[in-house]
Amino acid sequence: MTDLIPPYGGILKDLRLDAESARAAKDAAVDYPSWDLTGRQLCDLELLANGGFSPLEGFMGQADYERVVTDMRLADGTLWPMPVTLDVSETFAGEIASGDRVALRDPEGVILAILTVSDIWRPDRGVEAERVFGTTDPGHPAVTWLREQSHPVYVGGRIEALDLPVHYDFTHLRLTPAELRERFRRNGWRRVVAFQTRNPMHRAHVELTFLAARQAEANLLIHPVVGMTKPGDVDHYSRVRCYEHVLQKYPEQTTALSLLPLAMRMGGPREAVWHAIIRRNYGCTHLIVGRDHAGPGKDSRGEEIYGPYDAQDLVTRHADELGIEMVPFRMMVYVQERAGYAPIDEVDEASETVMNISGTEFRRRMREGLEIPDWFGYPEVVQELRKTYPPRARQGFTLFFTGLSGSGKSTIANAVMVKLMERGGRPVTLLDGDVVRKHLSSELGFSKEHRDLNIRRIGFVAAEITRNGGVAICAPIAPYAATRGAVREMAEGANGGFIEIHVATPLEECERRDRKGLYAKARAGLIKGFTGIDDPYEAPKAPELRIDTTDCTVEEAAQKVLLKLESLGFIDLR
Structure with a gap:
């Protein structure tokens, strides 16, 4: 060493x-x-x-x-x-x-x-x-x-x-700090401004980096994170292909692309200081610090976790120690009258028309196969993203039924499976709780730990089915909210949909239907840790659909599921 x-x-x-x-x-x-x-x-x-x-x-x-x-x-x-x-x-x-x-x-x-x-x-x-x-x-x-x-x-x-982890992807872009410093030295780059990103780059990002490099009188390093980012982010394979397209938009010999194998914490202000130290180690002299830099967005109450400029403020307070200068993010907007981008603080909103597409709106347009205007995104980048994120009608998805034993979830799941297979268009797989227990988790018991592991196994299989464009229908009890959340993360991380359906049949009705006598045995103390009796069921707070089968036939319940899938854009019933 x-x-x-x-x-x-x-x-x-x-x-x-x-x-x-x-x-x-x-x-x-x-x-x-x-x-x-x-x-x-x-x-x-x-x-x-x-x-x-x-x-x-x-x-x-x-x-x-x-x-x-x-x-x-x-x-x-x-x-x-x-x-x-x-x-x-x-x-x-x-x-x-x-x-x-x-x-x-x-x-x-x-x-x-x-x-x-x-x-x-x-x-x-x-x-x-x-x-x-x-x-x-x-x-x-x-x-x-x-x-x-x-x-x-x-x-x-x-x-x-003894060695660095082995990567087989984009090996020509995975430069170590020493290698990147040597490249800067060899090219005579004495001032280098780094652009941190975990998202695809669109025209506004390019205009921003042009402005930042000009302001710092520096060359530009596009330095995206390709380790772990926020759940639900675009996978790094797709992003790097997009960056390679964007790199062609810069003048030759002015800009470099290198990948950073960082596991982000989404730590906002502290993370911004961390990013500055890391980019200093990689040989950069400047770092662009954006609005809500490395922030995760909103908390569970819908409130922003960090203020928009908290990260810039913290980096500024430690500027003397960091050994790298901050270039504050200036939000770039498209001005219709100028047919180009400008910093928002230089726009006269009384006489000029600002055009913008939010991240939410962009994702909606991608999901629904709608047009992305050229002023917002480069056609090559949009085309690359469409390969990874086709419209919902062509995506795989996971239907996740959850509810008490005897609620009717398995029966509805079977009916929906038949309806989807009748329609055709996607392969459909049913991952019933009892069947999975028999073939995938036969060695597991019924402790909380083992029940969690069983659901995570179901989630893993469902995510792989979803990733490959199929429909995974799951019908376990899945009593714990955190575990269901982990399964959602897996499915959505597989570039597909996740539809949680709470079969909310009341406990009294489930007991009345009890053909196997399980509730009676649980009441008598013969079965321990039975969901709904001596082990809690954490009902979903915001499922995509909630069905009470007390006064609802199987056919009606299945139709509700199909209508929900249509409203979300996954199928077309017409």
Whole structure:
């Protein structure tokens, strides 16, 4: 491991061992305990190893973590706004101790790094959410991740990287900090302004970056995140193809495109400071910081989590320490009379007509196959996105029925399956709860943990069916809201639709219909943890459709589902 001091960005930590040392470390690691890295940890490890997270030399120990959470600084006082931690299970934490060496592996079991354990502790994740993200609201994706996906114990320590994670996509665009700095040096780029993005770029973005580069008298680096972004974002494969089209719109030799394998936290102001430090490490001298930079949008109450300029304010307060200058985002709008774009603060709205398409409106037009005007998006970019996001009538989707045992969900699901197969046009698969239990989850019991795992398995299969343009019909009880939310995320992340149908038949009616006698056994204490009796059912708060089958025939219920699918644009009943 060496400290490189290249001509751009200051000291760069390179935590990779030389080839001979890496081979020896790999041989020795055969006897070490191993931890398989999660997707987020894999991104973090890559940026630790290649210097993108300089000055960090490993996953944070407790002292660094606690001061970062409270003060945005490492224990030695260095500005650093975001925890970079290795979260592990209680079982694994019980098997290691301070001073142990742990092999960190990718999902295929390949050893990427050796961690020497310095600290093992149980964090207060509620405090972490409140201090780092400014909220404990589950509408913030990082808060949800802390609550539902992160492991309960943190392990800190220095790492020795044997290799970087392997990527097979866009390898010519995956430059490390040292490689990008060298490219800038070779091309004579002394001033470089970075554009952070997790979305496709349209004409307004291009005009914005032109203006920012001109203002900073700098070359431009388009530096999109291709690690983990906000759930529901456009996949990075589609985005990078769009960026490659957009790159042709800039004058030759003025602009570069490189990919950043960052796992975003959507941390708003703190994340903006983090992005500035990372781009400094990559050799940039300037960073465009936009309106609500890296913000997740609204919380579960529909309120904005961060103010529109909170990120710019925080970056400004730490400007002297960052070693990189901020270029504030100036919102660009299309002015009809000028037939071009201009900063909104330079437009006379009394005499000029501002034209705009919001992100919501753009997605609606894409879903419905409507025209996207040339002034908004480049035809090549729109065409690329249409390949990935066809109109809803050609998308796959998941129909997710949930309700108490005996509510009628399986019967309705079967009827809807037959109706859709009768219509044709898409392959249809029914993932009934009992059938899945038999063939996919036969080893699972009925604890909360096992029920969650069963539903997640159903969700995974449904998402793959959806991804490939089919219809997945699921009919489990699925009593827990968080698990249903995870399934929705999987389906929508597969570029398809998710329609939650709450079969809201009352408990009394479900008991009356009880052909298997399960409710009676639960009432008698012969069955433990039975949903609706001694285990709760968390009813959906905002399903796409709610059906009470007490006074509704199967045919009528199925027709309600088909009408809902038509209203959402997934089928056409005419």
